[in-house]
Amino acid sequence: MKLKADRATLLKALAHIQSVAEKRNTIPILANVLINVADGRLTLTATDMEIAVVEEIGAETARNGAVTAPAAVLHEIVRKLPDGVAVELDHAGGDAPLALRAGRYTTSLNVLDVDDFPSMTAGSLPNHFTVPASVLRGLIDRTRFAISTEETRYYLNGIYLHVAPGEAGPMLRAVATDGHRLARVETEVPSGAEEMPGVIVPRKTIAELRKLLDEGAEDVVVGLSDTRIQFSVGPVTLTSKLIDGTFPEYDRVIPRGNDRVLRVGKKDFSDAVARVAAISQERSRPVKLSIGHNLLTLSAVSPDQGTAKEELDENHVTYDAEPMEIGFQARYLNDITDQIDRDVEFLFSDSSAPTIVRDVASPSALYVLMPMRV
Amino acid sequence: MARQEEDKSVIRRIIHVDMDAFYASVEQRDDPALRGRPVAVGGSRQRGVVAAASYEARQYGVRSAMPSVTARRKCPDLVFVPPRFDVYRAVSAGIHAIFARYTALIQPLSLDEAYLDVTVSLAAHASATAIAQDIRAAIRAETGLTASAGVSYNKFLAKLASDYRKPDGLYVITPRMGPRFVESLPVERFHGIGPATAARMHALGIRTGLDLRGWDMERLSRHFGRAAAFYHGIARGLDDRPVEPDRKRKSIGAERTLEQDIHHWEQALAVLEPLVDRVWEASGKRGLGGRTVTVKVRYADFRHTGRARSLAAPLASRAALHEMAMGLMRPFFPPEMGVRLLGVTLSNLDDGGTPAAGTQFALALDPP
Numbered sequence: 001m002k003l004k005a006d007r008a009t010l011l012k013a014l015a016h017i018q019s020v021a022e023k024r025n026t027i028p029i030l031a032n033v034l035i036n037v038a039d040g041r042l043t044l045t046a047t048d049m050e051i052a053v054v055e056e057i058g059a060e061t062a063r064n065g066a067v068t069a070p071a072a073v074l075h076e077i078v079r080k081l082p083d084g085v086a087v088e089l090d091h092a093g094g095d096a097p098l099a100l101r102a103g104r105y106t107t108s109l110n111v112l113d114v115d116d117f118p119s120m121t122a123g124s125l126p127n128h129f130t131v132p133a134s135v136l137r138g139l140i141d142r143t144r145f146a147i148s149t150e151e152t153r154y155y156l157n158g159i160y161l162h163v164a165p166g167e168a169g170p171m172l173r174a175v176a177t178d179g180h181r182l183a184r185v186e187t188e189v190p191s192g193a194e195e196m197p198g199v200i201v202p203r204k205t206i207a208e209l210r211k212l213l214d215e216g217a218e219d220v221v222v223g224l225s226d227t228r229i230q231f232s233v234g235p236v237t238l239t240s241k242l243i244d245g246t247f248p249e250y251d252r253v254i255p256r257g258n259d260r261v262l263r264v265g266k267k268d269f270s271d272a273v274a275r276v277a278a279i280s281q282e283r284s285r286p287v288k289l290s291i292g293h294n295l296l297t298l299s300a301v302s303p304d305q306g307t308a309k310e311e312l313d314e315n316h317v318t319y320d321a322e323p324m325e326i327g328f329q330a331r332y333l334n335d336i337t338d339q340i341d342r343d344v345e346f347l348f349s350d351s352s353a354p355t356i357v358r359d360v361a362s363p364s365a366l367y368v369l370m371p372m373r374v
Numbered sequence: 375m376a377r378q379e380e381d382k383s384v385i386r387r388i389i390h391v392d393m394d395a396f397y398a399s400v401e402q403r404d405d406p407a408l409r410g411r412p413v414a415v416g417g418s419r420q421r422g423v424v425a426a427a428s429y430e431a432r433q434y435g436v437r438s439a440m441p442s443v444t445a446r447r448k449c450p451d452l453v454f455v456p457p458r459f460d461v462y463r464a465v466s467a468g469i470h471a472i473f474a475r476y477t478a479l480i481q482p483l484s485l486d487e488a489y490l491d492v493t494v495s496l497a498a499h500a501s502a503t504a505i506a507q508d509i510r511a512a513i514r515a516e517t518g519l520t521a522s523a524g525v526s527y528n529k530f531l532a533k534l535a536s537d538y539r540k541p542d543g544l545y546v547i548t549p550r551m552g553p554r555f556v557e558s559l560p561v562e563r564f565h566g567i568g569p570a571t572a573a574r575m576h577a578l579g580i581r582t583g584l585d586l587r588g589w590d591m592e593r594l595s596r597h598f599g600r601a602a603a604f605y606h607g608i609a610r611g612l613d614d615r616p617v618e619p620d621r622k623r624k625s626i627g628a629e630r631t632l633e634q635d636i637h638h639w640e641q642a643l644a645v646l647e648p649l650v651d652r653v654w655e656a657s658g659k660r661g662l663g664g665r666t667v668t669v670k671v672r673y674a675d676f677r678h679t680g681r682a683r684s685l686a687a688p689l690a691s692r693a694a695l696h697e698m699a700m701g702l703m704r705p706f707f708p709p710e711m712g713v714r715l716l717g718v719t720l721s722n723l724d725d726g727g728t729p730a731a732g733t734q735f736a737l738a739l740d741p742p
Contacts, residue, residue, distance in 0.1 A: 152683055152701030179694075179736050248739040329734065352735055370735040 001037045001065025001091045005057060007081050007102065012215075013044050013055045014075040016236060020053045020208060021046040021071035029112045032068035035089065035098075037061045045117075046071055051205050051240045052120040067091040068117050069098045069109045077107060122230050122239045125223035129192035133213045133220050133233070139174040140210050142185045142365045145335040147203050148178035155245030159206055162198030162247075163189055170194070175250055181332050182250055182368040190222075197226050200243035205229070212236055254368055255354050258347035260321035262291055263360065264312060266344050269296075270337040272310045276300045277330035279308040286327030286372035291319050291348075300330075326351040327374030336367045385549060387502035388617060389490040390524045390532035391509060393469070394541035396486035397426035397462055401455045403518050411453055418442050418454035423631060425457055429541060462486075465517055472512045476505050481617045487536075489529050491617035503546050510544065530613035531555065533565050552611030556583035564608060571598070583609050626662065627719030628652040635674050635712025642707055642716060643700070649718045650699055654692040657720055663688030664720030667698040671706050672715035679706070680717075687733045688724050694736055695720065 014033070022030035034045040042059040045052065078087060081102045090099040097108040140159065148156035160175040164186070171186035172193055209231050213220070217234040224230065230239045277287050280302035290297040294314035301307050326348060336357050337344055343360035351374070357367040393399070397415040402408045412431035416424045422442035434449035446452055466485040473480045476499070479491035492505050499505050506523040513521045524535025526547040534555065538545040547555050560582055562572040578597065580586050586609035594602035607613055628649045636642060657664060667689070668682040681702045689695045699718045706713070 152698060154701075177737065177739065179739060180734055182737060250739065253737040253739060354737060368737065370737055372735065373733040 001035065001067055001093075002062040002089070003037055003042055003059045004062070004086050004088045005042065005059035007078060007083065007085045007087050009057050009059075010087050011075075011078045013057045013235075014071065014078055016053055016055055016208075016212065017044050017046040018071040018075040019211070020048060020051050022048040023072070029068060029116050029118070031070055031072065032112055032117065033071040033074060034066060034068050034114065034117045035091075036066040037064050038066075039064070047118060047120045049118060049120060050202065051208060051238065053208065054237045054239075056235045065091060065093060066114045067098050068112045068114055073109065074100075081105065120239060120241075122223065122228045123225060125225050125228065125230055127193060127196040127225070128221065128223045129190040129196070130219050130221050131187075131190045131193075133217050135187050136220050137210070137213050138364075139172075139185050139187060140206055140213075142339045143174045143176040143183040144203075144206055144210070145338075146176040146178055146181050146183040146367075147206070148176075149203075150178065153179065155200060155243060155247055158200040158202045158243045160198060160200050160247040160250075161196075163193060163196060175247070177248075177250060177253075177368075180329075180370050181336070182253060183336075183365070184250070184254070184367075185365045187364065193222075196224060198247065199224060199226075199229060200245060200247055201229055202240060202243055205238065205240035209233070209238055212238065253354060254366070255347075255349055255356060258349045258353075258356050260291075260319075260324065260348040262296065262317065262319045262346040262348065264296060264317045264344050264346075266337050266340045266342055268312055268316045269344055270334055272298050272312060273330050273333050273337075276308045276310050279305050285330075286374050287330045287333065288325060288327045288374045290323075290325045292323040293320065294318055321348075324348060324351060325374060326355065327372040328355075328369060329372060332369055336369065339365065385527050386491060386493045387496060388526055388529055388532040389492055389502060389506045389509070390526075390529070390536040391469075391473070391488055391490065391506075391513075392522050392524075392533075392536045392540070393486035393513075394520045394522055395426055395428050395432075396519070397457060398428035398431070398455075399519050400458075400462060400465055402428060404461070405455075408453060408455070412436065412449050412451055413453050413455055414442070414445055415455050415457050416442060417456070418446070419633065422454070465519070468517055469513055469521075472509055472516065475512075476509065479617045479619055481619055489532065489617045503544070506544055510542075527552065528611075528613035529615050529617065530565060530608050531611060534559070534563075547611075549611075553587075556609060556611050557587070559583045561586060566604060566608065571601070574598075624723065625668075625719050625721035626653055626656045626664065626723070627668075627717060628656070629670060629715055629717030631672075631715045632713070635714050637708060637712055639704065639707040642703060642713070645716050646699060646703060646718065647696075649716065650692065650696045653718050653720050654695055657723075662720075662723040663690075665689070665722035665724065666720070667695060667702060668717075668719040668721065669699055669702040669706075670715070670717035670719070671703070671709070671713055672717075673709065674712040674714050676714075678715075681705070684722060689720070690736045691738055693738055697739070 017033045030048055036043050040061045042061055043054055043056045045054045085102045088101040098111050100107045143159050156177060162173055163170050164173045166186060170189050172189045173184060173186045175184045212233040221232040227242055229242055273287055276298045277300055279300050285300060285302060288299045294317055296312040296317045299309040340359040341361055345358045345360050347356040351371055355369050357369055359365055398413045401413055401415060412434060413428040414424045414431055414436060415426040416422050424438050424440045424442060424445050426438050427436040431449055431452055436445045436449050462485050473490055477490050477492045477495045481489040492502050502525045506525050510521050510523055513519060520542040522536045522540040522543045524532045524545055526532040526535050527549050531547045531552055535545040535547045561567050561575050561580055591602060591606050594606055598605060630645055630649060665688050666682055666684040668680055670678060670680040672678040683698060683702055
């Protein structure tokens with residue numbers, strides 16, 4: 001195997017690759033990148049057995065062949081090479097080390113047997129559809145903060161992607177919850193996705209995919225089966241196992257009768273939350289919202305540090321229902337308001353019941369937030 | 375020690391009352407046909423366990439917690455009686471009422487035994503020993519059952535004493551006798567030293583109370599950590615644990631020994647459902663919420679294992695308990711060998727009387 005590639009091109013691909021490659025070093029070959037030149041085309045592959053990323057990059061190829069070398073080391077070396085330099089990779093085959101030459105720099109890397117590199121095949125992917133990268137970004141950004149990290153609830157450790165009957169026909173929905181809050185975002189069902197099974201896409205896959213979505217591709221081709229999902233984003237193909245579990249019937253926790261409506265400007269609100277919450281480093285201390293007619297008072301108490309309070313009056317707030325008090329974790333509030341552009345709408349029932357939060361300008365997203373006792 | 379002996383006023387008077395073969399005696403009392411016969415309370419079926427054995431049965435080597443199969447092998451004439459816990463609870467309440475005539479400081483250990491601190495009751499009575507005699511007489515007169523009692527100056531010795539003349543006996547360990555009483559006692563007979571600790575002590579050459587007394591605090595600490603102070607004390611007949619009338623419950627658990635070993639998750643689910651119900655009901659009844667869920671698995675070869683998980687706030691619903699328990703138990707299935715017992719325990723209890731500000735409410739998500 002022999003090739004010459006532009007440093008910047010190689011670096012970008014290796015960045016994707018090394019982020020998927022296994023870092024915990026339990027199975028050495030999983031820390032390696034598979035460099036393959038076949039029919040004059042160069043592909044790089046990495047996998048942690050849950051996710052595989054394959055990237056095709058432009059290179060001058062001189063000789064076919066394949067080799068595996070440590071992804072993190074290779075990435076680090078290429079990162080430190082001067083910009084604009086051409087990088088030559090040369091492997092004679094078998095156990096021979098991989099030679100890397102760039103300008104007057106040379107290195108020789110130990111390799112592992114290509115035959116030991118696990119292949120993570122997608123198998124047959126009966127459902128295929130194309131979705132604009134911007135739409136996928138919207139689905140991910142507005143739900144991923146709610147993904148649970150609790151291992152015992154493994155079936156919540158991802159985004160539940162499925163087709164659900166909406167008010168005006170079926171919608172493609174992304175849902176995530178950690179048991180304290182839930183985010184549900186929907187979009188039109190892309191052509192080809194109508195029959196797709198509901199799938200839970202793991203958190204790490206979401207994180208890798210999200211990075212790729214910022215790199216200029218207009219559209220993403222999604223292929224999926226019951227057990228695998230594949231995203232093709234430009235030259236990169238990300239294949240992932242799905243979480244084998246049943247997502248809860250989340251619809252049951254979305255309240256229907258919440259009729260106390262509070263509207264507040266997003267920036268005023270989230271800034272006030274941040275200022276009031278700054279009194280306590282403890283994550284679990286609530287920010288209390290005391291709500292009266294067109295008046296919202298945010299307050300927090302820290303047994304050690306003191307108290308803080310801020311009022312938002314009728315210039316910022318509308319509220320016309322019975323006065324009430326309710327507490328929320330500051331971070332939970334801001335995770336949601338971070339996804340809202342201008343105006344936030346809260347729909348309350350009472351101080352211990354699930355609260356609905358919406359973006360006034362964007363009905364496609366709905367958030368459910370459980371309060372804290374205050 | 376010396377100082378305690380000088381100042382009589384600080385010497386406590388503790389009585390440990392222990393009903394004799396309680397469940398079995400209640401059954402023999404209520405069914406004359408059972409009197410004089412070896413009786414075991416518990417399930418006779420394949421996986422049953424003896425909950426209590428009458429003294430007749432004990433002569434054959436039948437003991438509580440023994441598998442019913444073993445018990446029947448030891449005593450082919452053994453009569454198995456299903457337990458009637460509601461009756462035992464009622465009798466126990468009656469006995470508690472008798473205790474309450476003498477002191478408010480009553481610490482029940484179970485339905486059939488309790489510690490009483492009668493130090494302050496002494497003014498109205500001749501002695502702690504007299505109180506113990508009165509209590510035993512009242513129990514016999516009012517319930518038709520016999521109890522053994524131990525009287526001493528701390529809980530540890532009172533419990534040893536009640537065991538000393540069982541059944542239907544009374545024994546007193548005075549402060550002067552205490553240290554000597556402990557000297558000859560094998561460490562495995564000490565309450566508070568379990569089989570595992572006893573084995574470790576044996577390995578260190580500690581077999582009796584006298585051996586244990588030869589160890590200073592520093593050496594004990596090195597080997598036994600936090601328990602060292604307790605061992606150091608009891609080796610000298612000292613134990614300053616108070617009688618705690620409203621001793622807080624530390625955990626609420628339920629477990630079930632299975633009729634037959636199970637191997638599949640579906641079978642485990644069927645067992646776990648009622649266990650979760652029982653734990654949740656019990657915690658509800660006592661008004662206690664728990665932050666930690668522990669699951670327990672015992673295999674066919676009696677090895678056991680478990681997993682636990684704690685939350686920042688007490689579990690808010692049965693569904694949450696269910697979900698935690700299932701999630702913790704799931705990795706044990708499929709097991710390498712048959713499973714004979716499953717258990718679920720809720721601990722880190724919080725009485726919820728004053729719910730802490732900052733408790734995060736949870737969404738009532740469906741269990742998977």
